[in-house]
Amino acid sequence: MTDPIKIRGRPAKVYPKRLHVVTVKLTESELEELNLMKTQSGMNRMQIIRKKIFASGALSMVNVKEVLGELSRQGAELGRIGNNINQLARHANVLAKQGKLHPQVAEELKKLLEEHAGIQKQLDITWRHLLRAIKK
Secondary structure (H helix, E strand, C coil): CCCCCCCCCCCCCCCCCCCCCCCCCCCHHHHHHHHHHHHHHCCCHHHHHHHHHHCCCCCCCCCHHHHHHHHHHHHHHHHHHHHHHHHHHHHHHHHHHCCCCCHHHHHHHHHHHHHHHHHHHHHHHHHHHHHHHHHC
């Protein structure tokens, strides 16, 4: 009986190997611009160059840290707005129990709560789409 040969080492990559080297000469200002793109996008130089060469349209450079920071600030602000609406609702409930709440105020508060919930839901969807895009 012969034992099957065990394959050792790193598993084979599923994408084609890059075997060809292309040398590019840049001026000092072009190199600075490339390094700035690298810093802003979070990609390495080769990823930027490949994207510029093979992209079907203009390359959009996005600073992911800034985008995530801005979304985080907007989410926090939306949370504060929700807290304010809840405080108004609590106050409206007290007035309703005392019989001093005008029906128009209750309707307006209900409308604000529904609008806030819709915005919160849309922000959650945007977060999920952004996180999926970043993972790719």
